[in-house]
Amino acid sequence: MVPVEQAGVGADAELHRRLVYGDESALAEVYTAYGGLVRRVAVRVTRSAAAAEDVAQEVFAQLWSRPYAFDPRRGSLRTWLSLLAHRRAVDWVRSEARHRKAARADDSALHAIPEPGPGPDETVVDRERSLLLHSALAELPQPQREVVHLAYFAGRTYRQAAVELGIPEGTAKTRLRTALRTLAESLADPPDPALERGA
Amino acid sequence: MTTDHDAVRELLAAWAFGALEPADEKTIPPHLATCETCAREAERLRAVVRMLEGPAPAASASDGSPSEARPPASAPLEGPTSTVLARALRHRAAAPAVAPHAAPYAAAVSGLKALLSEADGRWGTPVVHDWDVHATVAHLLAADEPLAAELGAGTGRPPSGIEEGTPWDAAWNRRTAEVIAHERGRPPGETVAAWSAQAAALLSAPEARDAQSAARAVTLMGLRLPVADHFLVRAFETWIHADDIGRALGLAVPPPPEEHLRHLIRLAVRILGAALGPTAPPVLFSVTGGPEWVLGSDAEPVRAELALDPVDFCLLVGGRYPPQEVPRGAAGDESAVRNVLERAASLAWL
Numbered sequence: 001m002v003p004v005e006q007a008g009v010g011a012d013a014e015l016h017r018r019l020v021y022g023d024e025s026a027l028a029e030v031y032t033a034y035g036g037l038v039r040r041v042a043v044r045v046t047r048s049a050a051a052a053e054d055v056a057q058e059v060f061a062q063l064w065s066r067p068y069a070f071d072p073r074r075g076s077l078r079t080w081l082s083l084l085a086h087r088r089a090v091d092w093v094r095s096e097a098r099h100r101k102a103a104r105a106d107d108s109a110l111h112a113i114p115e116p117g118p119g120p121d122e123t124v125v126d127r128e129r130s131l132l133l134h135s136a137l138a139e140l141p142q143p144q145r146e147v148v149h150l151a152y153f154a155g156r157t158y159r160q161a162a163v164e165l166g167i168p169e170g171t172a173k174t175r176l177r178t179a180l181r182t183l184a185e186s187l188a189d190p191p192d193p194a195l196e197r198g199a
Numbered sequence: 200m201t202t203d204h205d206a207v208r209e210l211l212a213a214w215a216f217g218a219l220e221p222a223d224e225k226t227i228p229p230h231l232a233t234c235e236t237c238a239r240e241a242e243r244l245r246a247v248v249r250m251l252e253g254p255a256p257a258a259s260a261s262d263g264s265p266s267e268a269r270p271p272a273s274a275p276l277e278g279p280t281s282t283v284l285a286r287a288l289r290h291r292a293a294a295p296a297v298a299p300h301a302a303p304y305a306a307a308v309s310g311l312k313a314l315l316s317e318a319d320g321r322w323g324t325p326v327v328h329d330w331d332v333h334a335t336v337a338h339l340l341a342a343d344e345p346l347a348a349e350l351g352a353g354t355g356r357p358p359s360g361i362e363e364g365t366p367w368d369a370a371w372n373r374r375t376a377e378v379i380a381h382e383r384g385r386p387p388g389e390t391v392a393a394w395s396a397q398a399a400a401l402l403s404a405p406e407a408r409d410a411q412s413a414a415r416a417v418t419l420m421g422l423r424l425p426v427a428d429h430f431l432v433r434a435f436e437t438w439i440h441a442d443d444i445g446r447a448l449g450l451a452v453p454p455p456p457e458e459h460l461r462h463l464i465r466l467a468v469r470i471l472g473a474a475l476g477p478t479a480p481p482v483l484f485s486v487t488g489g490p491e492w493v494l495g496s497d498a499e500p501v502r503a504e505l506a507l508d509p510v511d512f513c514l515l516v517g518g519r520y521p522p523q524e525v526p527r528g529a530a531g532d533e534s535a536v537r538n539v540l541e542r543a544a545s546l547a548w549l
Contacts, residue, residue, distance in 0.1 A: 016453060017453035020309075020452070020453055021294060021307070021453075021459075022291075022293050022294030022305070022306060022309025023456070024293035028284060035283065044253075053282075056283060057286045057287075060283050060284075061283075061287040061289075061290045065287065065290035065313075066316060067313050068313060068314060068450050071451065130253030133250055133251045137251070148216070151213065151216040151218035152216050152217075152218070152251075155217075156218060157213070157219060158210075158213040170209075172213075173210060173212070176212040177212035179212070180248070181212075181244075183247050184244065187247070
């Protein structure tokens with residue numbers, strides 16, 4: 001396990017070095033390795049391939065134009081890209097929600113009480129709840145967010161996530177649990193900043 | 200069953216995320232079937248993960264395309280690489296393609312530009328000597344100037360009022376002070392733009408693209424070297440100052456790519472050998488993972504061996520390491536080793 005971990009750190013540091021010195025082939029390699037993950041994270045939050053494409057472009061453009069924003073001593077490139085993609089995707093959905101709300105502001109039909117039962121209204125509720133959760137996820141302390149990203153978006157087991165982050169297995173389990181409970185509570189008590197801000 | 204219960208409870212979040220080890224998959228369902236507390240908690244957590252997923256694909260109709268809703272986690276999502284790279288390159292150009300002797304300078308310039316995009320609001324941070332970040336860039340602007348003038352790549356900087364015949368080091372000290380004073384009167388962004396424009400002009404000179412035209416020797420700042428080697432000296436200084444700025448800003452500047460580092464080291468060893476002269480006590484010198492050189496007299500047997508890390512050697516030659524402090528592997532005559540280290544540090548290259 002340890003050599004793999006070290007190889008990961010070394011490989012990230014080498015990629016970072018090439019990015020810093022303006023070697024565009026390093027960017028192509030990073031994209032080949034992590035483009036899929038970044039899009040996957042973005043599409044889960046945005047539900048739109050076009051939006052995910054835009055988020056991916058933004059994420060890789062940021063890595064390339066501000067390589068010093070990533071520090072290989074502080075974490076893996078995989079996790080860093082995943083966190084950035086998630087944050088950008090949440091921003092995208094928030095701004096889309098704002099636009100939608102603004103566009104419909106004078107549509108009186110929308111102010112009617114939604115009918116219970118399945119239908120488009122339920123989808124809207126589901127989407128808003130999903131966004132609420134993703135917003136809460138984006139606000140979690142970084143150590144918790146990292147484990148969630150590896151488990152949820154990158155498909156790692158808690159043990160693999162612990163190895164990648166260099167933390168004990170028990171810590172990984174605890175962080176997943178704390179994170180998920182915090183998310184559950186955010187539903188019970190929704191401050192809903194995204195939708196508030198959209199008003 | 201208590202241990203089992205506690206162990207399962209600990210794993211419920213991992214279970215909800217689908218992040219269990221294969222071995223755990225077998226222990227959870229039987230326990231959930233018998234333990235109501237765990238089953239409730241499991242359902243609560245899994246519900247959160249489901250809500251995170253958002254509406255089911257069939258109901259998701261943002262723009263009517265079913266293919267874009269909820270792809271399986273394992274499916275690789277291919278996207279047009281060229282679009283992503285093109286957008287990135289619009290934000291920051293790649294280091295220009297130049298001949299191998301100029302590539303280290305092209306890379307160092309690209310790396311320093313990237314670093315300086317983190318300097319906003321911190322231009323006044325002290326770096327080295329009495330220079331802040333802004334003045335360090337102004338210093339590089341002055342330091343690149345002699346080569347730029349030699350290659351006809353000057354960018355119309357205000358001329359210097361220094362009289363002909365002034366010794367090069369005195370002239371150089373006055374010029375750098377002059378340029379720094381001038382640049383202090385401008386916003387840092389303009390200094391960076393001026394430095395960057397001059398570097399770009401150097402890198403588009405024929406001597407940066409073609410080894411043959413870079414073979415002629417010229418004397419700049421007291422060193423008579425082929426133009427190709429002057430490009431290496433520029434790379435060396437640009438990197439060392441980027442490293443200075445990085446330390447000041449709390450950012451770790453990676454060493455130049457291996458191949459560039461090898462070029463820099465070969466040049467530094469040659470200059471060190473020349474500085475030691477043909478009569479110095481001979482020392483077998485090596486950098487980790489690199490070749491070996493005998494420095495000093497070749498008329499007598501080697502007195503000592505000295506091995507340095509490549510980056511440490513560059514920092515020593517760049518005046519960033521006191522000779523007594525640089526980490527080293529040494530054997531044999533201590534005074535011969537000390538002589539090499541002290542001479543390396545006194546090259547006062549930068």
